[in-house]
Amino acid sequence: MDIKTHTADLLAGIRKTSPLVHNITNFVVMNSSANILLAIGASPVMAHCRTEVAEMASLAHALVVNIGTLDEQWVASMILAAQTANKRNIPVILDPVGAGATRLRTEMAQKIMAEAKISVLRGNASEILSLRSSDVKTRGVDSSLAMSREVADTAMSMAREMDCIVAISGEKDSITDGGRMFFVSNGHPLMTRVTGIGCGLSAVTAAFCAAAEGDLLAAVAGAHGYYGLCGDLAIKVSNRPGSFFTAFLDMLYTAGPEDIHAGLKVDAS
Amino acid sequence: MDIKTHTADLLAGIRKTSPLVHNITNFVVMNSSANILLAIGASPVMAHCRTEVAEMASLAHALVVNIGTLDEQWVASMILAAQTANKRNIPVILDPVGAGATRLRTEMAQKIMAEAKISVLRGNASEILSLRSSDVKTRGVDSSLAMSREVADTAMSMAREMDCIVAISGEKDSITDGGRMFFVSNGHPLMTRVTGIGCGLSAVTAAFCAAAEGDLLAAVAGAHGYYGLCGDLAIKVSNRPGSFFTAFLDMLYTAGPEDIHAGLKVDAS
Amino acid sequence: MDIKTHTADLLAGIRKTSPLVHNITNFVVMNSSANILLAIGASPVMAHCRTEVAEMASLAHALVVNIGTLDEQWVASMILAAQTANKRNIPVILDPVGAGATRLRTEMAQKIMAEAKISVLRGNASEILSLRSSDVKTRGVDSSLAMSREVADTAMSMAREMDCIVAISGEKDSITDGGRMFFVSNGHPLMTRVTGIGCGLSAVTAAFCAAAEGDLLAAVAGAHGYYGLCGDLAIKVSNRPGSFFTAFLDMLYTAGPEDIHAGLKVDAS
Numbered sequence: 001m002d003i004k005t006h007t008a009d010l011l012a013g014i015r016k017t018s019p020l021v022h023n024i025t026n027f028v029v030m031n032s033s034a035n036i037l038l039a040i041g042a043s044p045v046m047a048h049c050r051t052e053v054a055e056m057a058s059l060a061h062a063l064v065v066n067i068g069t070l071d072e073q074w075v076a077s078m079i080l081a082a083q084t085a086n087k088r089n090i091p092v093i094l095d096p097v098g099a100g101a102t103r104l105r106t107e108m109a110q111k112i113m114a115e116a117k118i119s120v121l122r123g124n125a126s127e128i129l130s131l132r133s134s135d136v137k138t139r140g141v142d143s144s145l146a147m148s149r150e151v152a153d154t155a156m157s158m159a160r161e162m163d164c165i166v167a168i169s170g171e172k173d174s175i176t177d178g179g180r181m182f183f184v185s186n187g188h189p190l191m192t193r194v195t196g197i198g199c200g201l202s203a204v205t206a207a208f209c210a211a212a213e214g215d216l217l218a219a220v221a222g223a224h225g226y227y228g229l230c231g232d233l234a235i236k237v238s239n240r241p242g243s244f245f246t247a248f249l250d251m252l253y254t255a256g257p258e259d260i261h262a263g264l265k266v267d268a269s
Numbered sequence: 270m271d272i273k274t275h276t277a278d279l280l281a282g283i284r285k286t287s288p289l290v291h292n293i294t295n296f297v298v299m300n301s302s303a304n305i306l307l308a309i310g311a312s313p314v315m316a317h318c319r320t321e322v323a324e325m326a327s328l329a330h331a332l333v334v335n336i337g338t339l340d341e342q343w344v345a346s347m348i349l350a351a352q353t354a355n356k357r358n359i360p361v362i363l364d365p366v367g368a369g370a371t372r373l374r375t376e377m378a379q380k381i382m383a384e385a386k387i388s389v390l391r392g393n394a395s396e397i398l399s400l401r402s403s404d405v406k407t408r409g410v411d412s413s414l415a416m417s418r419e420v421a422d423t424a425m426s427m428a429r430e431m432d433c434i435v436a437i438s439g440e441k442d443s444i445t446d447g448g449r450m451f452f453v454s455n456g457h458p459l460m461t462r463v464t465g466i467g468c469g470l471s472a473v474t475a476a477f478c479a480a481a482e483g484d485l486l487a488a489v490a491g492a493h494g495y496y497g498l499c500g501d502l503a504i505k506v507s508n509r510p511g512s513f514f515t516a517f518l519d520m521l522y523t524a525g526p527e528d529i530h531a532g533l534k535v536d537a538s
Numbered sequence: 539m540d541i542k543t544h545t546a547d548l549l550a551g552i553r554k555t556s557p558l559v560h561n562i563t564n565f566v567v568m569n570s571s572a573n574i575l576l577a578i579g580a581s582p583v584m585a586h587c588r589t590e591v592a593e594m595a596s597l598a599h600a601l602v603v604n605i606g607t608l609d610e611q612w613v614a615s616m617i618l619a620a621q622t623a624n625k626r627n628i629p630v631i632l633d634p635v636g637a638g639a640t641r642l643r644t645e646m647a648q649k650i651m652a653e654a655k656i657s658v659l660r661g662n663a664s665e666i667l668s669l670r671s672s673d674v675k676t677r678g679v680d681s682s683l684a685m686s687r688e689v690a691d692t693a694m695s696m697a698r699e700m701d702c703i704v705a706i707s708g709e710k711d712s713i714t715d716g717g718r719m720f721f722v723s724n725g726h727p728l729m730t731r732v733t734g735i736g737c738g739l740s741a742v743t744a745a746f747c748a749a750a751e752g753d754l755l756a757a758v759a760g761a762h763g764y765y766g767l768c769g770d771l772a773i774k775v776s777n778r779p780g781s782f783f784t785a786f787l788d789m790l791y792t793a794g795p796e797d798i799h800a801g802l803k804v805d806a807s
Contacts, residue, residue, distance in 0.1 A: 028568045028584050030297045030338070034464035039510050044464065045367070046297050049340045052373035059370065069568070071587045098583070101597065104590035193791070195572035195582065241577050242787030249511030253462070299566045299607070303733035308779050313733065314636070315566050318609045321642035328639065518780030522731070 003182075003266045007222030008257040010211045015041035019061035019210035021203060022085075024048045024078050026068030026097060029196035032245075033064075036200035039252035042207040053077045057084040061210035064203050065112060067105055068097035075108050082116030091119040091209035091216065095202035099123065100130025113162065119209060120220055121158075122167040122202050125151050132158050152181060152269075165220050167205065169198060173224045175217065182221035185265035186228025188235045194245045201227050204252075225266040230255050232263060272451075272535045276491030277526040279480045284310035288330035288479035290472060291354075293317045293347050295337030295366060298465035301514075302333075305469040308521035311476040322346045326353040330479035333472050334381060336374055337366035344377050351385030360388040360478035360485065364471035368392065369399025382431065388478060389489055390427075391436040391471050394420050401427050421450060421538075434489050436474070438467060442493045444486065451490035454534035455497025457504045463514045470496050473521075494535040499524050501532060541720075541804045545760030546795040548749045553579035557599035557748035559741060560623075562586045562616050564606030564635060567734035570783075571602075574738035577790035580745040591615045595622040599748035602741050603650060605643055606635035613646050620654030629657040629747035629754065633740035637661065638668025651700065657747060658758055659696075660705040660740050663689050670696050690719060690807075703758050705743070707736060711762045713755065720759035723803035724766025726773045732783045739765050742790075763804040768793050770801060 001009075020043045025033055030046050037044035047056040057063055063085040065078045085092045096109035109131055112118070121128060132154060152174045159166040159178035167175045173184035191197045205223040212219035230251035237247035270278075289312045294302055299315050306313035316325040326332055332354040334347045354361045365378035378400055381387070390397060401423060421443045428435040429447035436444040442453035460466045474492040481488035499520035506516035539547075558581045563571055568584050575582035585594040595601055601623040603616045623630045634647035647669055650656070659666060670692065690712045697704040698716035705713040711722035729735045743761040750757035768789035775785035 026584070027296050027565050028572055031300055031464060031569055034297055035510065035514075038462045038464055045370075046295070046338050047367070047371070048338065049373060051341060052339075052371040055371040055373075069584050069586065070590070072589060098585070101583075102585070102590040102593040104587060104593070193576045195569060195576055238788075240788035241573065241791050242784040245573075246511040246515055246784055250507070250509035253510050296565050300569055300733060303566055304779065304783075307731045307733055314639075315564070315607050316636070316640070317607065318642060320610060321608070321640040324640040324642070515780040515784055519776075519778035522779050 003218060003222060004261050004264050006218055007226055007264060008260045010208050010219055010222055011040070011226060011260070013211035014207050017211065018043045019207055020045060020059060021062050021064060021206045021210065022047065022056050022060035022081065023064045023066070023203060024053065024074065024081055025064060025066035025199060028068060029199040032196035033200050033203045035249055036252060037203050037207060039249050040204060040207060044203070048074055048077050050077045050080065053081040054084045057081040058088065060085070060090060062091045062093065062206035064093045064095065064206045066095040066097055066199055066202060067099070067109055068199065070105060070108060075111065078112055079115045082112060082118070086117045091206060092116065093120045093122060093202050093206045093209065094118045095199055096121065096123050096127045096131060097199065099127045106130050118162070118164045119216060120165045120167060120205055121162065122205055123169065124198065125168050125170055128158070128166060128168050129154060133161065156181060165217055167220055167224065169201065175221045175224060177217045180217060181269040182217070183267050183269060184221060184224040184228055186225050186232055186263070188231045190235060190239060190241060190244055191231045193241045221266050225264045226260065229259060229263045233259065272487060272491060273530050273533050275487055276495055276533060277529045279477050279488055279491055280309070280495060280529070282480035283476050286480065287312045288476055289314060289328060290331050290333060290475045290479065291316065291325050291329035291350065292333045292335070292472060293322065293343065293350055294333060294335035294468060297337060298468040301465035302469050302472045304518055305521060306472050306476060308518050309473060309476060313472070317343055317346050319346045319349065322350040323353045326350040327357065329354070329359060331359055331475035332361045333364065333475045334361065335364040335366055335468055335471060336368070336378055337468065339374060339377060344380065347381055348384045351381060351387070355386045360475060361385065362389045362391060362471050362475045362478065363387045364468055365390065365392050365396045365400060366468065368396045375399050387431070387433045388485060389434040389436060389474055390431065391474055392438065393467065394437050394439055397427070397435060397437050398423060402430065425450060434486055436489055436493065438470065444490045444493060446486045449486060450538040451486070452536050452538060453490060453493040453497055455494050455501055455532070457500045459504060459508060459510060459513055460500045462510045490535050494533045495529065498528060498532045502528065541756060541760060542799050542802050544756055545764055545802060546798045548746050548757055548760055549578070549764060549798070551749035552745050555749065556581045557745055558583060558597060559600050559602060559744045559748065560585065560594050560598035560619065561602045561604070561741060562591065562612065562619055563602060563604035563737060566606060567737040570734035571738050571741045573787055574790060575741050575745060577787050578742060578745060582741070586612055586615050588615045588618065591619040592622045595619040596626065598623070598628060600628055600744035601630045602633065602744045603630065604633040604635055604737055604740060605637070605647055606737065608643060608646060613649065616650055617653045620650060624655045629744060630654065631658045631660060631740050631744045631747065632656045633737055634659065634661050634665045634669060635737065637665045644668050656700070656702045657754060658703045658705060658743055659700065660743055661707065662736065663706050663708055666696070666704060666706050667692060671699065690714070694719060703755055705758055705762065707739065713759045713762060715755045718755060719807040720755070721805050721807060722759060722762040722766060724763050724770055724801070726769045728773060728777060728779060728782055729769045731779045759804050763802045764798065767797060767801045771797065
C-alpha cells in the first residue's frame with residue numbers, strides 16, 4: 001500500500017477507535033498536547049504520579065515520555081510507565097526535549113533508554129545527536145544542518161545501535177529504523193514559533209503508532225507527514241502564530257483522506 | 270423566581286463582585302480554567318503549596334479541588350484548603366477527574382470527601398459512579414448511558430448519602446441534592462474534543478455558588494446551563510475545536526440575560 | 539536617541555539574535571509566556587529542577603523568576619538560578635505574583651531579593667508595595683490608586699533602596715530606577731481579563747533587557763510600551779478575550795517600527 005493511503009487509513013483508525021495515549025510530559029505543553037490529541041481523534045490522559053503510572057499505562061494504547069521541564073522525581077515514574085508499556089507491548093515514544101543543553105536532560109534521557117525499550121525517539125537534530133554513544137561517529141554536527149546527509153546517516157546508525165525508530169524533525173524530517181529511511185517535507189517554519197508543536201508531534205506519533213498494526217516505521221512517517229500537512233493547510237489561513245495555532249488545531253480535526261492524497265510529502269529514500 | 274431569571278441574576282452578581290475562586294487543579298487546565306473564570310467575570314487564583322493554601326482559601330469566595338494530574342503530595346493541601354473553606358462556610362467543588370480509572374484517583378477522591386465537606390461533586394458518570402459506596406446499589410452502569418434514568422437515580426442516592434449536590438455531565442446533565450433534580454440540555458458534543466472544558470465547568474460552578482445567597486442547587490444548575498449555552502452559541506461561530514474554544518471564551522465574556530432567556534435549557538424534573 | 543527609535547532597535551535586536559530567556563515561572567502561564575516570547579522573536583526555555591537551573595541559566599541571556607503557583611521546593615532553584623545569572627551579569631526579572639496576598643509569597647519574594655541581585659522588579663501596585671521595607675513610608679495605598687503620584691513616589695524610594703528597576707503595571711505603568719521615571723500609557727483594560735498577560739510582560743521585559751547593551755531602564759520602558767501597544771492593536775481586532783489573546787500574539791509577531799512610531803506612548807517624567 002502506498003504511504004498516502006496507509007496514512008489515511010491510520011488516521012481513520014484513530015478517529016474510529018480513539019486510542020488512549022498516556023502522556024508523562026512537560027508543564028508547558030500539557031494543554032496543547034491534550035488538545036492536539038483530541039483534535040485528531042485520540043484520547044489523551046496526563047498522569048505522572050509514581051503510584052498510578054503503571055496502572056494508567058496498563059490502560060493505554062501508547063505512551064509518550066517527554067523530558068521538558070524535567071524534575072528528577074519524575075524520572076522514576078517515566079521508567080516505570082515505560083517498563084509497563086514494554087510488558088504490554090504498546091509503543092513508547094521518547095521526546096528528549098533539551099537533551100544536550102544540560103547534563104540532567106542528556107543523562108536522564110539516556111537512563112530512560114537504558115532501563116526501558118523505546119519504540120520511537122523523536123526530537124530535533126541537536127537533541128537526538130546528543131544521545132548518540134561515542135561509538136556513533138559524527139563530524140561536529142550543527143542543528144542548522146539538521147537535514148544534511150550526515151545527520152541522516154547518524155540517525156541510521158543510532159537507530160541500529162538503539163534498536164528503535166529515530167525521527168529527527170527539521171526543515172525536512174528524517175525517519176529511520178536503521179534499515180529504511182523516510183523523508184518528510186510537509187510543515188512550515190512558523191511551526192517553530194509556537195510552543196509545543198514539536199511535543200505535539202510526539203503525541204500524534206504515539207497515536208499513529210497505537211493505530212498501526214504492523215509497520216511502525218510507516219506509521220511514524222505518516223504521523224509526521226499528516227502533522228506537517230495540517231501546518232501547510234493552516235498557514236493558508238494565517239501566517240501569524242496566534243491565529244495559526246488555532247487554525248492548526250482546526251486542521252488536525254478536519255483534514256482527511258483528500259487532503260492527504262493531495263498534499264502528503266513523504267518519500268522513502 | 271424562574272431558573273432563567275435566577276441564572277441571569279447570578280451571572281450579573283459574578284460580573285459585579287468578581288468572586289475570588291481558589292483552584293487547586295491539574296496542570297493541563299490551569300490556564301484554561303483561569304481564562305474561563307476571567308471571562309465570566311470572576312477572579313481566579315491557583316495555589317497548591319501546603320504552606321499557603323489555608324491562607325489563600327481564607328481569602329476566597331469558593332474553592333475548586335480537581336484531582337487531574339494528581340500527586341499524592343497535593344492531597345494534604347487539598348484537604349487543608351477544603352477544611353478551611355468548610356470553617357468559613359464557602360462552597361467547595363470537587364472534580365474527581367479520572368476517578369475509577371486508577372486506584373489513586375478513586376481513593377484520594379474518597380479521602381478528600383471523608384475529611385472535608387464537599388458542596389458539589391461534579392464529573393462525568395463513570396467518575397461520579399466510581400465513588401459510590403457499596404450501599405448505593407446500581408445495576409452495572411456504562412458511561413455511555415450517562416443520562417439514563419438509572420444514573421439519575423444513583424446520583425440522587427449518592428447526593429443523599431454524601432449530603433452534597435451531585436452534578437453528572439453528559440449529553441444531558443443531571444444535577445441533584447438528593448431531593449430535587451435538574452436536567453440541563455445545553456451544550457454541544459464538540460465540547461468533549463477540547464481539553465479542560467469539563468474542568469472549566471467545575472470552576473464556573475464554583476463562581477456561581479460563590480454568587481448564590483441561598484439556593485445552591487439552582488446555582489449549580491444555572492452554571493451548567495449557562496456554560497452549555499455558551500457552547501451552543503460558540504458552535505454557531507465555529508464547529509472546529511481550535512476556533513470553537515476561542516469563540517467559547519468570547520461567549521463566556523459576552524453572553525448575557527437576553528441569551529439566557531432565549532436559550533437556557535434547564536428543567537426541574 | 540528617542541524612546542521610540544530605541545524601542546524599535548531593541549525589538550529588531552531581539553528578532554535578529556533570538557536571546558534565550560530562562561523562565562522559572564508558574565504553571566498557569568508557562569505555555570502563554572513561551573508563546574509570547576516566541577512571538578516577539580526570543581527563545582524561551584522553562585527549567586526549574588535544582589540540578590539543572592545553574593547550567594540552564596549559564597546558557598541564557600536573561601532570567602525570569604515568577605512566584606505564581608509557588609512551591610517552597612522551587613525557591614532554592616530560583617535563588618540558585620538568580621545567583622548564577624548575577625555571576626554572569628545577565629538581567630534577572632522578578633515577578634512577585636501574589637506577594638501581599640499570602641505570607642509565603644511575600645516572604646519568598648523578599649528572600650529571593652535578599653539572596654540575589656534583581657535587575658527589575660515587575661508587578662502590580664499591591665504586589666510591589668507589599669515588598670517595601672518599613673523604612674519606605676507610604677500612606678495606605680490601594681491598588682486601584684496604582685498610578686497615583688504616591689505610588690510612583692514609593693516606587694522611586696523602593697528602587698533606590700533595593701538598587702533595582704521597579705516597574706508597576708496599572709492603567710498607566712510607572713517605571714523607575716530611583717532616579718529617572720517613565721510612564722507608559724499603552725495597553726487596554728481587557729488585558730486584565732486574560733490570564734498570563736502580566737506574567738508575559740515580565741518575560742518580554744527580560745527579552746528587551748537581554749537585547750539592551752546599556753540603558754536597562756529605557757529597555758524596560760520600551761518593553762512595557764511595545765507590549766501595551768500590541769494590546770492597543772489587538773483590541774481593534776477583537777474586544778472579546780478569547781479572540782483578543784489570539785490577535786495579541788499575532789501583533790507581538792508582526793508589529794514593527796512603523797507601529798512603534800505611530801503608537802508608542804512612553805513619557806519620561
